[in-house]
Each structure stands twice: as C-alpha cells, then as structure tokens.
Amino acid sequence: MTLEARGISFHYGRKRVLNDVSFTLADGRFHALLGPNGAGKSTLFGLLTRLLALQQGDILLGGVSLKRQPATAMHQIGVVFQQNALDLDLTVQQNLMYHAGLHGMSLKESRLRCARELERFELSERAGTPVRQLNGGHRRRVEIARALLHQPSILLLDEPSVGLDVPSRETLNRHVRQLCDDSGLTVLWATHLIEEVRPDDQILILHQGRLLADSDGHSLCRDKGTSSLAETFRTLTGEEVS
Amino acid sequence: MSLQHYWFCFLAIQTREWRRFWQQRTRFVSALVRPLLWLMVFAAGFRAVLGVSIIPPYQTYITYETYIAPGLCAMIILFNSMQGALSMVYDRELGSMRVLLMSPLPRPFLLITKLLAMGVVSVGQVYIFLLIARLIDVEPPAWGYLAILPALAMTALMLGALGLLIATWIKQLENFAGVMNFVIFPMFFLSSALYPLWKMQEASPWLYWICQFNPFTHAVESIRFALYLQWDTEAYVTTTAVTVVLCALATAGFRPQRTRILGTRTGGN
Structure with a gap:
C-alpha cells in the first residue's frame, strides 16, 4: 500500500516545524527518513499517526484520507515510537493482547495473532515475562510485533534503534528489512544514523522542516556528484551526519 | 467497525485497568484507609459537636457516621478519579497513552471507555467501604446498595471527565500535584459531604451558595438519597447534566499536541 503526504505544514505556536512536505512511500519498499535531531521527524510521525492534528495538507493511505476516514486509514498503519510505549508492568503477552483488543479483535483471534507474532519474533518463550525484565533489544522486538499484530500494510518506525547497542541496532534493522522483503510491507524508518541507511533504500532527507531529497541512494549520490550518502547528506544540509 | 469491535476494545481497556489496579494493590488499601x-x-x-437533625432522606435522628458515609463514598471516587487522571499524565509521559490513541476506534469512545474503566474500579472500592462501614452501624437498607449503583457510576464518570479535562491541560506530572490541591479539597469541603447545607447556610450564606453550585454536592446527595431508596430529582438531573457537559468538553478538548504525548516537548522536533 502507498502512503502519500501532500503539502504538509505544521507549526507549534509561531514556530514552523514542517514546511510544505510532500512525498510518496512506494508499496512494499524500505524507506529511510534521514534527518538530524530537530529536523521535524517526530512531528511528521505525529501527523502520520494522527497523534497530531493536520493543520495543512493531507495524508492518503492507499487513496484513503487520514483526515476524512481516520478509522480506515489507521487500520493500515503499524507504529513503533521513539520512546518505549509498552506497559512495563504487564507481560509481553498482555501488552500484545491489549493492543489487539484496541483494534477490536476477539479474544480467540487475539491469542492466535499474538502466538504467530511471538513466534515470528522469537519471543514465544518470553510471552509471560513482564516487559520490565526484558533488555532493550527484546523490548523493541515486542514493539514491532505489537505494531504488526493487526496486519497493517505500512510500518512506521520513529528512530527505533535509539538506546540500543550497535549489534542490537544492526539485528533490528536487518529484521525489519527482512519483513519488508518477505511480506511486502511498506516501511518508513526514521533515523539520524547514516549507518542504518543503504544506497538501495528510498531516502527522504528532512532538514529544518523541509524535505530536501526524495530518491534512492544511488540517484542521490549521482545527482549531487558525491561518493557516499554521508557526503550527500553533508552537501544537502551543511551538517555532519552521525 | 462493527459493534463487536467496540465491545472487544471496551473489554481490553477494562481488563488493562484492572490489571494495573491489581499491580498497584497498595493504592487500593490507601484509597480505603482515607475514608475509613x-x-x-x-x-x-x-459526633458530639455536630448533631444532625432529621433531614431527608433520613426519617429519624442519625449518627454523624451515618450522615457522612455517602459523602465518603463520593470522596473515594473523587480521589480515585483524580488519581486516574494522574495516571493518564503518567501514561502520557511513558507513552502508553499513544497506544490507546492509535486505535482506529473514535477517540471520544476510547477516552470515555477509559474513564468508565477507572470508574468501575472506584465503584468496587466504594462497595468494600460500605461493607466495612456496616460493622460500625452504618446500616442502610439492603436494596440501597443496589440502588446507589447508577449514582456511583454517574459520579465516577463526572469526576473522571473532570480529571481528564484537567489532565489535558497539564503538561507535566509535577504541575498536576499542585492542581490537586485546588480541585480535590475545595470540591470536597465546599459540599454536603461532611455537613448538611442548612448548617452551612447558618454559618455563611455565601459559602452555602458556593456549595449549592458545586456539582460534587449534587453527586453526594444523589448517592445519599439512593442509598436510602429515595430519589432526589434535582441532584440526579444536575449530576447528569454536568457529566454530559464535562464528557463533551474533555473529549472534544483532548489535543495530544497540547501535551508531551510524542515524548518530546511541544515545539521540539
């Protein structure tokens, strides 16, 4: 499923955080949203997930407007937020069941889907473990499992690797790419780390609320006459990349 | 979305609230210690200082304990509702509120269901309080325990909506503690929970009028009358009307961007 953002602008009071941002996420592809801290990534995620109300522009999911038909559109989105959004005192299974219920699934269906996602993310043995007892990497896996529980077509991840060590970051990144390849999921992975982006990815560069690039890595480098993504990023934004 | 979806969502929110409540059992004890x-x-x-004469719904002289029991029931709900609102601020700061709001079901439904879930916990506490109160001779008619249920539910929803309304405008947990002092205590003391309003009128007419305008007074009276199998139309109508208005304001006014719901300060990235 495609996601299309059209002319999105957003401001907090007088401070403009997003300025006429438009892009399209292609069906079944991995997209990297690259931008330094303060670029407007979290605000953009807030708008894509309806946690923030659109002030200008529209977002279409498979042609369905998030503004006009939020219920239909929201059902197509799975989200992993930058900060932990799990209930630490509940077990892994209870967290997933809660999410399933919020999407209107029956108990039987919830249990089935929980079991399937737990197995897919190799978490079956930890189903009864309180989330508080899991390490950062496992918590992230639970969050992704939860985001996919209602079988969305689009997965949005807002800096999912924050707080993880390098091996866990790589595993997580690999895992999500695998999901994208295997199940045709459309993925938007926001990050400020260039090492999480590959030249084959569709790359969106956000800087000071403006979208500076929307192309695959190879084309970007070719167009800017640069030899690496880091150099392209530097050329476009004037900032060093992490 | 079918009715079934709403029902399963309702159940999920209720279950989570009970699970959270069970994990914070000390909250249950402390919520009972206060009114006891x-x-x-x-x-x-x-008891000796404040003699209570015969006033409706009572048909004879009553002890002071009997008089304040309905007020204390409402107090349990008041404290719980505000604590529930506090937990919503806490949820928001931790991010679990985001999970709730990501549901495809309408936001007013999600918020009202959350308030109801918190209310069910409060009502359970009220019943345990009334059972303990029976041991010290606060003995309303047996059917009274059933008759107060709608009044308790309405009070819980009204105060929950008030808590949500306040929580919407509170950006941080620390600020919320201050607001508690400006809501809970005035609401409780400026009501008929601890003393009949005619006594207040004798002492200070303007305080009496403030008590009359306080919706908490009407909530207390609706519980008091129902507990003794009587009906106070004015109290019920006022409580219902205030509940509807507060629910509408709280759900319509709920704007995540007013808060730190994205995990960053508003005006951040």
Whole structure:
C-alpha cells in the first residue's frame, strides 16, 4: 500500500516545524527518513499517526484520507515510537493482547495473532515475562510485533534503534528489512544514523522542516556528484551526519 | 467497525485497568484507609459537636457516621478519579497513552471507555467501604446498595471527565500535584459531604451558595438519597447534566499536541 503526504505544514505556536512536505512511500519498499535531531521527524510521525492534528495538507493511505476516514486509514498503519510505549508492568503477552483488543479483535483471534507474532519474533518463550525484565533489544522486538499484530500494510518506525547497542541496532534493522522483503510491507524508518541507511533504500532527507531529497541512494549520490550518502547528506544540509 | 469491535476494545481497556489496579494493590488499601479514618476517627470525634437533625432522606435522628458515609463514598471516587487522571499524565509521559490513541476506534469512545474503566474500579472500592462501614452501624437498607449503583457510576464518570479535562491541560506530572490541591479539597469541603447545607447556610450564606453550585454536592446527595431508596430529582438531573457537559468538553478538548504525548516537548522536533 502507498502512503502519500501532500503539502504538509505544521507549526507549534509561531514556530514552523514542517514546511510544505510532500512525498510518496512506494508499496512494499524500505524507506529511510534521514534527518538530524530537530529536523521535524517526530512531528511528521505525529501527523502520520494522527497523534497530531493536520493543520495543512493531507495524508492518503492507499487513496484513503487520514483526515476524512481516520478509522480506515489507521487500520493500515503499524507504529513503533521513539520512546518505549509498552506497559512495563504487564507481560509481553498482555501488552500484545491489549493492543489487539484496541483494534477490536476477539479474544480467540487475539491469542492466535499474538502466538504467530511471538513466534515470528522469537519471543514465544518470553510471552509471560513482564516487559520490565526484558533488555532493550527484546523490548523493541515486542514493539514491532505489537505494531504488526493487526496486519497493517505500512510500518512506521520513529528512530527505533535509539538506546540500543550497535549489534542490537544492526539485528533490528536487518529484521525489519527482512519483513519488508518477505511480506511486502511498506516501511518508513526514521533515523539520524547514516549507518542504518543503504544506497538501495528510498531516502527522504528532512532538514529544518523541509524535505530536501526524495530518491534512492544511488540517484542521490549521482545527482549531487558525491561518493557516499554521508557526503550527500553533508552537501544537502551543511551538517555532519552521525 | 462493527459493534463487536467496540465491545472487544471496551473489554481490553477494562481488563488493562484492572490489571494495573491489581499491580498497584497498595493504592487500593490507601484509597480505603482515607475514608475509613474519616469515618472511624473524624466522625467519632465530631459526633458530639455536630448533631444532625432529621433531614431527608433520613426519617429519624442519625449518627454523624451515618450522615457522612455517602459523602465518603463520593470522596473515594473523587480521589480515585483524580488519581486516574494522574495516571493518564503518567501514561502520557511513558507513552502508553499513544497506544490507546492509535486505535482506529473514535477517540471520544476510547477516552470515555477509559474513564468508565477507572470508574468501575472506584465503584468496587466504594462497595468494600460500605461493607466495612456496616460493622460500625452504618446500616442502610439492603436494596440501597443496589440502588446507589447508577449514582456511583454517574459520579465516577463526572469526576473522571473532570480529571481528564484537567489532565489535558497539564503538561507535566509535577504541575498536576499542585492542581490537586485546588480541585480535590475545595470540591470536597465546599459540599454536603461532611455537613448538611442548612448548617452551612447558618454559618455563611455565601459559602452555602458556593456549595449549592458545586456539582460534587449534587453527586453526594444523589448517592445519599439512593442509598436510602429515595430519589432526589434535582441532584440526579444536575449530576447528569454536568457529566454530559464535562464528557463533551474533555473529549472534544483532548489535543495530544497540547501535551508531551510524542515524548518530546511541544515545539521540539
């Protein structure tokens, strides 16, 4: 499923955080949203997930407007937020069941889907473990499992690797790419780390609320006459990349 | 979305609230200790000072303990609702509120269901309080326990909506503690929970009018009358009307961007 953002602008009071941002996420592809801290990534995620109300522009999911038909559109989105959004005192299974219920699934269906996602993310043995007892990497896996529980077509991840060590970051990144390849999921992975982006990815560069690039890595480098993504990023934004 | 979806969502929110409540069992005890202290210590001390004459719904002279029991029921709900609102601020700061709001079901439904879930926990506490109160001779008619259920539910929803309304405008947990002092205590003391309003009128007419305008007074009276199998139309109508208005304001006014719901300060990235 495609996601299309059209002319999105957003401001907090007088401070403009997003300025006429438009892009399209292609069906079944991995997209990297690259931008330094303060670029407007979290605000953009807030708008894509309806946690923030659109002030200008529209977002279409498979042609369905998030503004006009939020219920239909929201059902197509799975989200992993930058900060932990799990209930630490509940077990892994209870967290997933809660999410399933919020999407209107029956108990039987919830249990089935929980079991399937737990197995897919190799978490079956930890189903009864309180989330508080899991390490950062496992918590992230639970969050992704939860985001996919209602079988969305689009997965949005807002800096999912924050707080993880390098091996866990790589595993997580690999895992999500695998999901994208295997199940045709459309993925938007926001990050400020260039090492999480590959030249084959569709790359969106956000800087000071403006979208500076929307192309695959190879084309970007070719167009800017640069030899690496880091150099392209530097050329476009004037900032060093992490 | 079918009715079934709403029902499963309703169940999920209820279940989570009970699970959270079970994990915070000390909250249950502390929520009961407070009204029991008022009932057993405060009321015993003031029994001689505050004689209560025959006023509806009572048909004879009553002890002070009997008089304040309905007020203490409402107090349990008041404290719980505000604590529930506090937990919503806490949820928001931790991010679990985001999970709730990501549901495809309408936001007013999600918020009202959350308030109801918190209310069910409060009502359970009220019943345990009334059972303990029976041991010290606060003995309403047996059917009274059933008759108060709608009044308790309405009070819980009204105060929950008030808590949500306040929580919407509170950006941080620390600020919320301050607001508690400006909501809970004035609401409780400026009501008929601890003393009949005619006594207040004798002492200060303007305080009496403030008490009359306080919706908490009407919530207390609706519980008091129902507990003794009587009907106070004015109290019910006022409580219902205020509940509807507060629910509408709280759900319509709920704007995540007013808060730190994205995990960053508003005006951040």
